[in-house]
Amino acid sequence: MDESVRHTCVVGLQFGDEGKGQLVDHLAATANVVVRFNGGANAGHTVRLGESRFALHLLPSGVITPGTTNVVAHGVALDPQQLLAEIDQLAERGISLTGRLLVSDRAHLVMPWQKAEERLLEAAAGRLGLPVIGSTGRGIGPTYAAKAHRLTAIRAGELRRLDRLAPKIAAIVTLQNALLTTLAALSGSAFEPFEVAAVLAALEPCAARLAPYLADTASWLDTALADGQTVLFEGAHSALLDVDLGTYPYVTSSACTPLGLGVGSGLRDARVDRVIGVLKAYGSRVGAGPFPSQADDLAAARLRERGQEFGTSTGRPRRCGWLDLVLAGYTARRCGVTGLAVTGLDVLSDLAEIPLVVAYDLDGQRLTTPPAEAVDLAACQPVCEMQPGWRSSLADCRDWADLPAAARAYVARLAATCGPVAYVCVGPRREQVLPLPATEEIAPRR
Helix, strand or coil: CCCCCCCCEECCCCCCCHHHHHHHHHHHHHHEEEECCCCCCCCEEEEEECCCEECCCCHHHHHHHCCCCCCCCCCCCEHHHHHHHHHHHHCCCCCCCCCCEECCCEECCCCHHHEEEHHHHHHHHHCCCCCCCCCCCCCCCHHHHHHHHHHHCHHHHHHCCCHHHHHHHHHHHHHHHHHHHHHHHCCCCCCCCCCHHHHHHHHHHHHHHHHHHHHHHHHHHHHHHHCCCCCCEECCCHHHHHHCCCCCCCCCCCCCCCHHHHHHHHHHHHHHCCCEEEEEEEEECCCCCCCCCCCHHHHHHHHHHHHCCCCCCCCCEEEEECEHHHHHHHHHHHHHCEEEECCCCCHCCCCCEEEEEEEEEECCEEEECCCCCCCHHHHHHEEEEEEEEECCCCCCCCCHHHHHHHHHHHHHHHHHHCCEEEECCCCCEEHHHHEECCCCCCCCCC
C-alpha cells in the first residue's frame, strides 16, 4: 500500500453485490477504523475466511479484523434488533465487539411501522399503476422519509431516555395506525394496528444493550484523525442505486457514492486520499429496474450458479448479465475513482468469449453515456464487444503475473474505460485478493 495513502473509501460501481465486503475486509488490515456511512439492513456484505462465511448487514466489514474500531455513522438507517443479532452472531463465533464498536446517537432508527409502510406502499403502488421498486421490505425508504419529515423520526440517542421517548412513540403509533389503515385499504392488504405497549416492550431490551455503544461518532472521528489513525470508509449499496445518481426511481434511499460520505459520517470527503471502486467482471441486479446488459436465460442461469448470485440480505436470485462499460464508466467518473478492484473474474473462467457492453442504441441513436430516465435506459439495446476468454481456473493465482494473458487483457480493457486497476479478485476469500504492483502498467482511461 502507498504510504502516502491514509484514508480510503470503498464504493460499488454497479447495482450492488460487487464484493465490497471482501475488499473492505482485505483493506482493514491496514486501517485503524472502519466506518459504515449509509444504507441500512437492506445491504449485505459478505466476508469469507477459509471455509467460514460472515454475512453482515449493518456492521462494518472490518469487524472480522482484530484491533479495528468499527463505526456505524449517523447516515445509516439503524434497525436495532438486526444490529444486536449481528453482534450476537459474531460473539457466538468468538468475535467480541466490546470496545471495538461505536454507533452514532444521531442515526435514525428503523421502527416496525416503517417496515409495514414499505410493504403496503409497494402493494398500493402496484394496484395504482405506479412503479414497483422491488424493495427488500426492511423499512429503509420510510425511515429516510421520516428523517426528512422530522415529526415521526426517532434517533438512536433517544433510547437513552425511554421515559421521555414513550409518549412520543404513543403519538407516532396513533398517527401511523391511521395512515397505514388507509394504505392497507388502498392496497387490498391486511394490516394489524400496532400497540404502544408491545412496541415499548420490544424496544426496552434493545435500548439497554445498545447504550454502551452509542456515541457522537463524528466528534470521535475528529479525534481519531487528529491522533493520526487511518480510516477506511465502507459504502453500502452502489452508485447505480444512489438516490440521486442511480437508475431512479429503481434505487435505494441513501447517497451511495463518496458524495454521501461527508453527509453520512460528518467528515469532509476531501480527507479521503483514495477511492476504490469495486467492479464485478460481469453484471447482476436484484429487484426491479432497467438492466441493459442482462443475459439470456441460459447464460444468466450459468452466471448465477457459478457466482452464487443470491441476495445476502434476502436470498433472492439476482438477474445476471454482462459487464456494462457505459454504466461503469459513468459511475467511475461520478465517484472520482482512483483505483479499481475487479472482482468475479473466476466466474467467467469457462467462457470462450465474453461480451462487454460498450454502447447503446436508443431509437437509432448511438449512446456512450446512460440516459437519465429509467424508461429510456430500459429501451436501450446493448452494443457488445467480444473479448477472448481464458478457459482455465484462476483459483490458485496469487499474483498478477499468474493470470492467463486473456484474463489480463480483459482487465486492461476495463481499465481503459473505468480507470487504473489496483486489485483483482480471483475468488471470494481473503487470500484471493491480488494487489497489483505499482509498477504494473494497466491501460490508461480513454
